[in-house]
Amino acid sequence: MDALYTAVATASGRDGRTVSSDGQLDLPLAMPPALGGNGQGTNPEQLFAAGFAACFASALGLVGRQAKVDTKDASVTAEVGIGKDDTDGGFGLAVTLRVELPEHLQGESGRALLEQAHHVCPYSKATRGNIPVEVVAE
Structure with a gap:
C-alpha cells in the first residue's frame, strides 16, 4: 500500500503523555479508575x-x-x-x-x-x- 498520509504519535505509557509529530495532539494519559488509575488523562x-x-x-x-x-x-x-x-x-x-x-x-x-x-x-x-x-x- 502506498500511504497517502501517515500519522505519527509518541506515547510514554498509559501514565504519561501522547504527542503527535505535528503537535496537534498533546494529551496526558492515565489509567481509568475502572482499571485502578486516577483517570486524570485520556487513555x-x-x-x-x-x-x-x-x-x-x-x-x-x-x-x-x-x-x-x-x-x-x-x-x-x-x-x-x-x-x-x-x-x-x-x-x-x-x-x-x-x-x-x-x-x-x-x-x-x-x-x-x-x-x-x-x-x-x-x-x-x-x-x-x-x-x-x-x-x-x-
Whole structure:
C-alpha cells in the first residue's frame, strides 16, 4: 500500500503523555479508575473509540455519496471495552458502534449503508477477525 498520509504519535505509557509529530495532539494519559488509575488523562481505549467513530462516520458518508443518499445527520458513537482475554490471559478489546441514523435512513436501506460502511472503513478492516465489532443502528 502506498500511504497517502501517515500519522505519527509518541506515547510514554498509559501514565504519561501522547504527542503527535505535528503537535496537534498533546494529551496526558492515565489509567481509568475502572482499571485502578486516577483517570486524570485520556487513555488508549478513548483514543481508539474516537478514531473508530470518526473513521466509520467518514466511511458512512462515502457510501452515502456513492448511493446518492444524504448521511450528514448521522452520528457514530464507538464504545471500546477492555477486559481479560480468556484465550491467553492477557487483555482484549471489543467494540460496539452505535450509529444514529436520520429518519429517512431508518430500516433496511440504512442497515445496508451501515454494512457497506463497515466493509470499507479502514478501522473495520483492521479489526475484522481480530476483535468483536458490533454495528447497531439507532
